[in-house]
Amino acid sequence: MQPAVVDEKPHSTPSAPNGPGGVFAAALTPMKDDLAPDAAALIAHCRWLLANGCDGIAPMGTTGEANSFSVGERLTILDALADSGIPGERLIVGTGSASLTDAVEMTRRAVTMGAAGALVLPPFYYKNPSEDGLFAFFSEVIQRVGDARLRLYLYHFPQMSAVPIGITLIERLMTRYPHAIAGAKDSSGELGNMIAMARIPHFRVFSGTERLLLPVLEAGGVGCITAGANVIASITGQLYAAWRRSGALAEARRLQDEVTRQRLLLDSFPMVPGMKAMLARRFNAPAWRNVRPPFVRLAAAQEAALFGKVDEAGIAIP
């Protein structure tokens, strides 16, 4: 018997009941040998992820190398996803750009394709923007899209964008656009920041790493949108399911420890080329190794080291 735990009822997300949650994979983008995106392979990957532990997919994020593609290429991918039959409620689509007008165009497409959300970076070229400037950017995006169906998720990833999205900015945006601003993906890795975000009413917080999935759920967050889910979604999905079950908190904690162990191993290699190499091996599909600059493929020795560690750790892609 497990010890008595405080959670007697299945967990839910009372502060933001209607909307996506759970384990979302920040999907890798398969490419052809000329580095063009392979939309058919991406859709196959998304289906496979949904069948193997993922509640949803976040295509065209950092892990998806979105900002290495042109807007035209990104829109072509969104069109293919819209036509794929994957339900829009399973999709939170990355639509951020340094360019205001590009962000507007892609965010509008996310809405019209019926995606559950649009994940929007701050404009990331100009550094140290004022809070007023960031507020103006997101205001322009929301007003120019001009569609009541928009559910915008703020993408906080200061290590990559170099432009943080602070709590006071979120509060200003939530006050002004309480329907359009739906939540955030926090890839900072800082649990304290995620907890502070999760305290904002009606604001859905996804951890950007599965390493913090359970703590974020316990703090009122709704799930994770993560790179790792491309290869370790099964166990992460089990963790989320345990959290949702009555009386399974100890099981959830055990699973979190294992998820954390696996994720830390992945973190010790270049994530995108590393996971692509793992999928290339799993599916005997060499094209999975293609990446766009500035990423580079793992060298053969690096790849062998990764595979050795992955196998030793018992990470088995289903």
Added chain:
Amino acid sequence: MQPAVVDEKPHSTPSAPNGPGGVFAAALTPMKDDLAPDAAALIAHCRWLLANGCDGIAPMGTTGEANSFSVGERLTILDALADSGIPGERLIVGTGSASLTDAVEMTRRAVTMGAAGALVLPPFYYKNPSEDGLFAFFSEVIQRVGDARLRLYLYHFPQMSAVPIGITLIERLMTRYPHAIAGAKDSSGELGNMIAMARIPHFRVFSGTERLLLPVLEAGGVGCITAGANVIASITGQLYAAWRRSGALAEARRLQDEVTRQRLLLDSFPMVPGMKAMLARRFNAPAWRNVRPPFVRLAAAQEAALFGKVDEAGIAIP
């Protein structure tokens, strides 16, 4: 009489004689009230700059808010410039993007429009890329453009791109692409780095600030590509002319001190909104104040403070 100076002959740039040099303005981009770029106003601004101290124009750079525009908007601006009659030899066009395919498309257009150079940022979304990854990015740009007329200037601006372009990367690129790689704009503000770049044979170095124009010229550089030239090109042009004249080094030094004083004053305000406000006042053209987020206009009090300081310093826009 001036004291005897070591420079008896007019200065030239022996290591890289054929190519653009002098004072290039990183042109501000005028916008309509809906924040669409105003190509006609931009061309008028370029003509005015060329008539008032500039040797050339570098449109669609950081100061031109290029990365806040869509690729379509940027190409429209390049088309308008191509049709304007401004000689291509006067233009070094910003064509950088986080996206490989966007950078290729814009760089190709810079070549076909006859621009003297394309100024290309490193891919600036993914941080801490490997040198191999950056080499692969620029290699792909050069090979995909595939045009012997390409003269690519590397845009080193670590404070903004957060992705430095190091000397060893430049040397690798120069070895592999000795014709396509033409030089760099160094906006780091670090004279030591500019001097190291200028030591590379056949590599044209532009300082990213007029504050270091004379030291860079003395180190073998060819000029500057600067924001400040939008409003202080006249005196900067005088400085460059003095450098080129025989026996006028002391005059050049005096002018450098004055240019530095004026530039430091500009640096004490948000540069792009500040210079746009100065031009709005000068030409009684309120639309000059339009900026794209994340930039914001100066508040009225801030603008008054800027104008007060500018007037007190004797900075007069011609």
